[in-house]
Amino acid sequence: MAKGMTTKARKKDTREKIELGGLIVKAGLRYEKRALLLGLLIDASHRVKGDEAERSRLTAIGVEAFGHDSK
Numbered sequence: 001m002a003k004g005m006t007t008k009a010r011k012k013d014t015r016e017k018i019e020l021g022g023l024i025v026k027a028g029l030r031y032e033k034r035a036l037l038l039g040l041l042i043d044a045s046h047r048v049k050g051d052e053a054e055r056s057r058l059t060a061i062g063v064e065a066f067g068h069d070s071k
Contacts, residue, residue: 026065 048055
């Protein structure tokens with residue numbers, strides 16, 4: 001955490017990290033090694049930069065997965 005970060009900012013930062021961890025669980029990757037998870041995310045980051053078709057494809061997969069939350 002940055003020195004001088006307010007309590008409100010720390011709480012927001014913590015909440016965001018918890019939510020991001022929840023995405024790993026939702027994707028079924030809870031028990032994978034951290035190095036693999038980071039590699040997946042770095043690879044995906046490189047693939048979506050400048051590739052709107054890939055970005056749209058992956059977004060559609062995510063939207064569908066979130067849509068299953070209510071079921």
